Amino acid sequence: MTMPKRDTYxxxxxxxxxxxxxxxxxxxxxxxxxxxxxxxxxxxxxxHHVRGKEELLERAVGxxxxxxxxxxxxxxxxxxxxxxxxxxxxxxxxxVLMDELAYVTLLLRVRGNTPTxxxxxxxxxxxxQRVADLLRAAVTExxxxxxxxxxxxxxxxxxxxNSLVEWYRPDGRGSVDGDQxxxxxxxxxxxxxxx
Amino acid sequence: MTMPKRDTYxxxxxxxxxxxxxxxxxxxxxxxxxxxxxxxxxxxxxxHHVRGKEELLERAVGxxxxxxxxxxxxxxxxxxxxxxxxxxxxxxxxxVLMDELAYVTLLLRVRGNTPTxxxxxxxxxxxxQRVADLLRAAVTExxxxxxxxxxxxxxxxxxxxNSLVEWYRPDGRGSVDGDQxxxxxxxxxxxxxxx
DNA sequence: GTCTATACCGTGATAGAC
DNA sequence: GTCTATCACGGTATAGAC
Numbered sequence: 001m002t003m004p005k006r007d008t009y010x011x012x013x014x015x016x017x018x019x020x021x022x023x024x025x026x027x028x029x030x031x032x033x034x035x036x037x038x039x040x041x042x043x044x045x046x047x048h049h050v051r052g053k054e055e056l057l058e059r060a061v062g063x064x065x066x067x068x069x070x071x072x073x074x075x076x077x078x079x080x081x082x083x084x085x086x087x088x089x090x091x092x093x094x095x096v097l098m099d100e101l102a103y104v105t106l107l108l109r110v111r112g113n114t115p116t117x118x119x120x121x122x123x124x125x126x127x128x129q130r131v132a133d134l135l136r137a138a139v140t141e142x143x144x145x146x147x148x149x150x151x152x153x154x155x156x157x158x159x160x161x162n163s164l165v166e167w168y169r170p171d172g173r174g175s176v177d178g179d180q181x182x183x184x185x186x187x188x189x190x191x192x193x194x195x
Numbered sequence: 196m197t198m199p200k201r202d203t204y205x206x207x208x209x210x211x212x213x214x215x216x217x218x219x220x221x222x223x224x225x226x227x228x229x230x231x232x233x234x235x236x237x238x239x240x241x242x243h244h245v246r247g248k249e250e251l252l253e254r255a256v257g258x259x260x261x262x263x264x265x266x267x268x269x270x271x272x273x274x275x276x277x278x279x280x281x282x283x284x285x286x287x288x289x290x291v292l293m294d295e296l297a298y299v300t301l302l303l304r305v306r307g308n309t310p311t312x313x314x315x316x317x318x319x320x321x322x323x324q325r326v327a328d329l330l331r332a333a334v335t336e337x338x339x340x341x342x343x344x345x346x347x348x349x350x351x352x353x354x355x356x357n358s359l360v361e362w363y364r365p366d367g368r369g370s371v372d373g374d375q376x377x378x379x380x381x382x383x384x385x386x387x388x389x390x
Numbered sequence: 391g392t393c394t395a396t397a398c399c400g401t402g403a404t405a406g407a408c
Numbered sequence: 409g410t411c412t413a414t415c416a417c418g419g420t421a422t423a424g425a426c
Contacts, residue, residue, distance in 0.1 A: 031418075031419060031420085032419075032420060032421080033418080033419080033420095043420085043421085044421080044422075044423090047420095047421065047422080052420075052421075053420075
């Protein structure tokens with residue numbers, strides 16, 4: 001309710017700062033010292049907002065997973081021919097990656113060193129599985145080529161989409177640029193490079 | 196010349212162990228303690244073979260880059276239509292990724308925290324640039340579609356290929372399995388998922 | 391809500407015996 | 409070539425004043 005007069009950190013606003021640093025230096029490569037410098041407050045003040053470094057990671061990957069699983073709940077991902085649903089999910093996943101870039105980046109880089117990380121990886125695999133099922137259905141319905149392994153194809157599809165976090169940087173205004181990226185991803189994935 | 200009777204470490208054999216641990220736990224997440232346990236020797240013994248942790252990283256990414264740039268020197272990557280050279284480079288890059296999996300994995304995960312890492316990233320960008328040039332040439336020669344940005348397409352192509360390090364694990368004997376992966380990568384990249 | 395001060399531990403690295 | 413012992417440092421986290 002209260003509109004804060006000055007910038008005092010909430011767990012949420014601190015998270016935004018932390019995620020930025022995590023992605024620059026890597027989670028393990030980031031010290032609380034690094035975070036405190038980036039946030040402009042002392043190390044110990046951070047502990048006033050969150051229980052520790054790992055809680056920041058947990059919140060970040062949670063947000064990313066929320067965005068991804070949200071796609072599967074959207075109507076267009078649940079009705080119609082499988083190939084069209086797959087195309088929709090491909091486009092939307094690309095969009096979510098760009099919208100929640102920092103959070104998804106962190107999710108994709110998690111290695112499984114802690115229980116938090118392992119849970120995140122498991123949920124991510126779950127999402128991949130759901131898309132693989134969709135791709136399989138599209139093959140069965142005769143819209144996608146049957147001469148590629150569905151699991152392999154899904155992995156390569158996600159490889160393409162997920163690579164966004166390595167190079168995509170939001171530019172000026174609007175989502176025009178983002179739409180072009182999503183178009184290209186869909187075009188390449190479904191129709192290939194060849195003329 | 197001398198054939199060692201027992202297993203005593205060389206910088207090379209120690210590197211193989213280290214790269215495995217780096218990829219499991221992440222470079223920053225790996226302590227010398229971790230390495231010593233994996234190698235079965237004490238921390239200080241490691242310093243007898245290499246100058247430190249960073250030298251191990253340097254050797255590893257060096258080996259990966261050697262493999263990648265080697266591709267561009269091969270005859271089939273230097274003669275003929277651009278589209279065929281690009282197809283060849285795509286297939287060979289996939290193969291090198293699988294052959295030198297651990298080393299390339301490490302290279303792809305480098306974040307730029309140290310001078311060593313930054314040099315590695317620069318060389319990698321150089322390689323990407325060379326492939327982007329090839330793709331551009333293939334568009335000019337009329338073999339690839341002109342409605343996608345060459346730089347963007349190259350990034351997505353590498354996204355697909357490089358994702359191998361996230362899931363590919365060498366199986367039983369022979370490169371049969373690997374050939375199938377390379378075939379699928381080329382097919383998907385050039386002709387797409389659609390039937 | 392932020393600070394200073396500090397506890398306590400694991401880190402990368404070295405010295406020197408065997 | 410490997411070890412034990414040790415170092416200085418920086419890491420996460422806590423205590424308690426303001």
